[in-house]
């Protein structure tokens with residue numbers, strides 16, 4: 108497996124999405140996301156790909172989309188059907204970012220080396236949650252601080268058998 112980092116913005120209650128969109132507008136977070144993932148492959152669920160709308164494919168990054176639909180194909184997307192398939196995929200870089208959404212974070216959780224979390228201080232309503240990660244990721248450092256959120260890097264503290 109390549110090095111795998113999940114990058115996500117979430118509230119204290121781990122809300123990450125609403126109506127297949129983000130529940131907030133945080134331009135500084137989008138800039139941080141762009142800076143951090145630039146030049147690296149990004150893996151996303153088919154629904155997150157759809158939610159990017161006119162911004163897809165994300166420029167300057169290999170866009171990898173995971174789906175169960177074997178007939179699915181869209182311009183600018185490399186398709187995979189399971190996390191394991193990443194090992195047989197020609198990657199433009201060996202540090203890959205998992206960019207969501209909830210189903211895909213859950214699916215990749217056993218494989219992740221680190222988490223970059225924009226910890227949004229306010230609570231927002233939403234319909235999509237990041238999985239509970241406390242068992243394997245408990246220690247973090249704060250990388251950046253903004254008015255509405257801080258960027259945390261969590262390290263894996265417990266190895267998973269499936270890794």
Ligand SMILES: NC(=O)c1ccc[n+]([C@@H]2O[C@H](COP(=O)([O-])OP(=O)(O)OC[C@H]3O[C@@H](n4cnc5c(N)ncnc54)[C@H](OP(=O)(O)O)[C@@H]3O)[C@@H](O)[C@H]2O)c1
Nearest residue numbers: 115116124127128152153154155174175207208209210211
């Ligand atoms: N706050 C953040 O940082 C952040 C980041 C990303 C996304 N989001 C939000 O998250 C929400 C979307 O998340 P979501 O959980 O609904 O969707 P998702 O994880 O983006 O995509 C789900 C899709 O992934 C595919 N999939 C799921 N499990 C699979 C498996 N085991 N094998 C192969 N393919 C699989 C399926 O595609 P098919 O149906 O095509 O088979 C499924 O419908 C949106 O609201 C979005 O804005 C937030």
